[in-house]
Amino acid sequence: xxxxxxxxxxxxxxxxxxxxxxxxxxxxxxxxxxxxxxxxxxxxxxxxxxxxxxxxxxxxxxxxxxxxxxxxxxxxxxxxxxxxxxxxxxxxxxxxxxxxxxxxxxxxxxxxxxxxxxxxxxxxxxxxxxxxxxxxxxxxxxxxxxxxxxxxxxxxxxxxxxxxxxxxxxxxxxxxxxxxxxxxxxxxxxxxxxxxxxxxxxxxxxxxxxxxxxxxxxxxxxxxxxxxxxxxxxxxxxxxxxxxxxxxxxxxxxxxxxxxxxxxxxxxxxxxxxxxxxxxxxxxxxxxxxxxxxxxxxxxxxxxxxxxxxxxxxxxxxxxx
Numbered sequence: 001x002x003x004x005x006x007x008x009x010x011x012x013x014x015x016x017x018x019x020x021x022x023x024x025x026x027x028x029x030x031x032x033x034x035x036x037x038x039x040x041x042x043x044x045x046x047x048x049x050x051x052x053x054x055x056x057x058x059x060x061x062x063x064x065x066x067x068x069x070x071x072x073x074x075x076x077x078x079x080x081x082x083x084x085x086x087x088x089x090x091x092x093x094x095x096x097x098x099x100x101x102x103x104x105x106x107x108x109x110x111x112x113x114x115x116x117x118x119x120x121x122x123x124x125x126x127x128x129x130x131x132x133x134x135x136x137x138x139x140x141x142x143x144x145x146x147x148x149x150x151x152x153x154x155x156x157x158x159x160x161x162x163x164x165x166x167x168x169x170x171x172x173x174x175x176x177x178x179x180x181x182x183x184x185x186x187x188x189x190x191x192x193x194x195x196x197x198x199x200x201x202x203x204x205x206x207x208x209x210x211x212x213x214x215x216x217x218x219x220x221x222x223x224x225x226x227x228x229x230x231x232x233x234x235x236x237x238x239x240x241x242x243x244x245x246x247x248x249x250x251x252x253x254x255x256x257x258x259x260x261x262x263x264x265x266x267x268x269x270x271x272x273x274x275x276x277x278x279x280x281x282x283x284x285x286x287x288x289x290x291x292x293x294x295x296x297x298x299x300x301x302x303x304x305x306x307x308x309x310x311x312x313x314x315x316x317x318x319x320x321x
Contacts, residue, residue, distance in 0.1 A: 001133065003045045004172050005181055014184050017108060017200055020046035024183035031182035032189055032286040038144025040180045042187045044163070045137030045171060048111035052118070053101040054127035061102060064121055065093070066209065066232070068220040074099040077156040077163075079218040082117065087208050087231025091117075092199040092218065094163065096156040103154045103165050105138045107199050137171045139164040140187065147178040160194065189283035192293055195247055195318045201260065202245060202280040202293060208232070210241035211295065213319045243277065243295050244319035250282070250290035251312040257282040257290055258308040264294050267305035267312060276300050279308050293318070 003021045006013055010026030013019070021043045024031060034040040052061060062070035067080035074097055082091040091114050095104040106114055111131050118129045141147050141162040149155055149164060156163040166174055175181050191198065197212040208231060209219045219232060235241055250257070264277040277296030285291050292308060298321050300306075306313040 001046060003043050003137075005043045005045075005175055008175075008181060012183070018046060018184045020108065022181070022183040023185050025181060028183070028185055028189075028284065029286040031180070031186035034180055035142040035182050035186055035190055036286070038142050038146075040142065040182050041145075041147065041175065041178055042140040042142075042182050042184065043137075043171070043175065044105070044140050044184075044187075045168065046108045047133075047138045048106040048108060048114065049132040049136045049138065049165060050104050050106065050111055050114060050118075051101050051130050051132050052104075052127055053130070054125070056125040057102050057127050058097065060122075060125040060127050062223070064118070064226060066219040066226060066228075067095075068223045069095070069097075069102075072097050072102075075155075075157070077158050079214075081209060081214060081218050082114075083209075083226070083228025083232070085227055087228040087235075088205065089199065089203050089207050089209060089214075092197075094156060096154060096163075098154050101154075103132075103156070105156075105163065105165075110199075132165075135168055136165045137168045139166045139171070139174065141178075142190075150174070160190075160196070185283070188281065189285050189291070192247075192281050192283045192291055193285055193288065195245070195293065197245060197293070198281065202295060204295075207243075207295075208235060208241055210235050211243045211319060212245045240298055240321070241319070242298055244298050244300075244317075244321055245280075246277075246294050246296055246300075247316040247318050248279075248292040248294055248306065248308065248313040249288065249316070250292055250308060252289045254290070254311045257284065258292065258311050262309045264296055264313070265307045266300075267307045271307060271310055273307075276306075282308075 014023040065080035262279040282292035
């Protein structure tokens with residue numbers, strides 16, 4: 001779904017998973033600084049929007065999600081995952097309940113598979129699942145923003161800012177009144193700085209929540225059974241995850257950033273050494289310079305100097321080994 005904000009001056013379309021919105025509007029670092037200062041907004045209108053309504057919505061979702069939501073208060077934001085039977089991450093959901101309906105946004109293009117799974121689990125519960133992507137656009141206001149929220153708009157408020165479920169027809173007008181608009185690259189750079197994982201970037205087909213630090217923020221360890229719960233409990237109580245998320249400071253002399261999937265090796269072993277992980281997301285930060293998140297084997301020493309492709313990288317621990 002192509003955003004109307006791509007018609008704004010300087011807009012450069014994003015590619016890949018974020019196709020449909022702008023990568024930037026001509027000045028990546030200015031856009032980052034604006035967000036860091038609590039001004040402007042980010043167009044996330046390409047993200048999937050799904051709602052669950054009905055009197056059983058919270059009790060029903062509680063049985064399906066990794067998060068404790070049976071008593072979720074109106075207006076309280078939370079994150080949750082849907083896992084496979086083997087405990088691998090299938091969906092990452094960002095939720096809020098408005099007192100009558102649970103609103104959630106998810107990765108672009110995933111609403112079909114998400115809704116198919118939810119519909120298959122309805123049974124006798126009084127719930128209605130709907131794809132609202134065509135009607136509502138997600139707009140992100142950074143932490144500290146004083147932008148007004150129109151009456152009737154559902155808001156998901158977190159420490160990182162507010163996500164608005166804005167009527168899609170109002171997107172251009174709202175952006176004109178509360179801009180400047182920042183592109184997805186600025187938003188992603190701040191996400192990497194905050195060590196926040198993203199489905200499809202920090203995950204692959206075998207990622208479990210422990211590897212990315214999603215235990216606690218998106219996985220509640222004291223709730224009842226859900227699909228994949230056995231793996232979560234076993235790793236939490238009896239073992240360690242095979243990989244861990246790290247934050248990397250990249251050598252600033254390199255012209256190109258190492259892309260998603262770039263092999264990570266020990267610097268001491270050189271570019272032909274054994275692969276110990278891979279880059280998940282890289283970005284250029286307005287203060288920190290080139291940075292990245294990477295998924296590496298758990299036994300990689302926390303003080304080891306690394307290579308991302310041919311680029312030297314110093315690591316910071318995100319998930320403890």
